[in-house]
Amino acid sequence: MSPLFNITDTMQVNVLPLPKPKISGDPYLCNGTASVQTDNVFSSYLWTDEQGNTISSNPSVTFTKPGNYRLQVTDPNTSCVGDTVIEMEDGVVISTVLHELPVICADQTEVAIPYEVLAGQLGHVSVEFDNKSVSAGFSNNESLNFSDNEVFVPIPQGVRPNHYSLKLQFFGNSDCGGEQLIEQDFSIRYDADQVMKQKWDDVIALYDAAHNGGYEFTEYQWYKNGQPLPGETQSFIYLNKSSLSPNDAYSCLLTRNDGVTLFSCDFVPVIPQKSMMPSLMPAAATWRMELTEETLASFYTLQGNLISWQRLTxxxxxxxxxxxxGIYLLQLKSTKNNTTHKIIID
Structure with missing residues (x-):
């Protein structure tokens, strides 16, 4: 009878990870060449091109052509072989151009400046202001927010309307991407609601310095839909025998007493409610009003000068x-209402 044997044994199998080389350096060919390298911890290195041709057997390599390159390395402890692929591209120096700036009003919080990248890829944008702009509240910024076609520049709160200047620095997103400096003048216009008010359906008048933030204006030129209105060079515009339309936009080119000339932003009229007040009255005539409470009635010129007032009950x-x-503005003020009416005295 043959003896019965029972043989057992144990084998441990270790699955070792493949080495994964990390490549550092800029994957862009600057002036026709680019150098990259990996950690000097492997026992062998093999750089090959897309056709399998050997480029180098060193940890670092210099490329002269764009394309996909493979690095194969050997772990000195396990003899395991791993690889990775890097894509080399032609580096292009950044080239940008600014397009026409939009109108900037004093009540805005930022301005979106349109730009276009002509070459290269944009990495980030910085802005630097001249001393005059910094004194007005603008701040230099090393990293502005931007989109594919606009860069966003903050506008300080309460900035004084004036002419300013900035420098935009566009940086490429690679070591050879370079940078481009563009200087740009810009103007902050008056907020229309701050400097002017619609008085009736045919009058827009400018506030005086006591009500517009302290601006003393010496010269005026009114515009309608971007076109100058001949002869409209007073502190108000009166459309004789016609009415303002909400489909039109009015602005005024204003010269201050310090010599600065700036536009206001567009003012879009509204259609006022109809009034029970007469629009044409004889001089010194009286009008019996229907009142439910005490009312202060004040007559003003179109320039805002007080002519007379009465307290009515x-x-x-x-x-x-x-x-x-002449043409007057009648303000009726009570605890419940505050209305303004245009009266022509003939």
Whole structure:
């Protein structure tokens, strides 16, 4: 009878990870060449091109052509072989151009400056302002927000309308991407609601310095839909025998007493509610008003100068018109209402 044998044994199998080389350096060919390298911890290195041709057997290599390159390395402890692929591209120096700046109003928080990349890839954008702009509240910024076609420059709160200057620095996203400096003048226009007000359906008048932030204006030129209106060079515009339209935009080119000339931003009229007040009255005539409470009635010129005022009540309600011919603004002010009406005295 043959003896019975029972043989057992154990084998441990270790699955070792393949080495994974890390490549450092810029994957762009600057001036026709680019150098990259990997860690000097492997026992062998083999750089090959897309056709399998050997480029180098050193940890570092210099490329002269774009394309995909493979690095194969050997782990000195395990003899395992691993590889990785790097794509080399022609590096292009950044080239950009600015397009026409949009209108910038003093009440904006930022301006979107349109630009176009002509060559290269954009990495980041910085802005530097001149001393005048910095004194007005603008701040230099090393990294502006930007999109594919706009770069966003913050506007300081309460900035004074004026002419300013900045420098935009466009940086390429590679070591050979370079940088491009573009200087740009820009203007901050007056916020229309700060410097002007619609008085009725045919009048837009400018506020005086006491009500517009302290600006003293000496010269005026009104514009409609971007075109100058001949002869409209006063502090107000009056459309005789016609009415303002919400489909039009009005602006005014204003010269301050410090010599600075700037546009206002566009003012778009609104259609006022119809009034029960007469629009044409004889000089010094009276008008009996229907009142439910005490009302202060004040006559102003179109320039905002007070001519006369009366305190009226439901029982004492006869309003006396100005004695001189002209166009006036009548302000009716009570605890419940505050309205303005245009009155022509003829």
């Amino acid at each position: 439901p029982s004492d309600n006869e309003l006396t018109m100005p004695a001189a011919e």
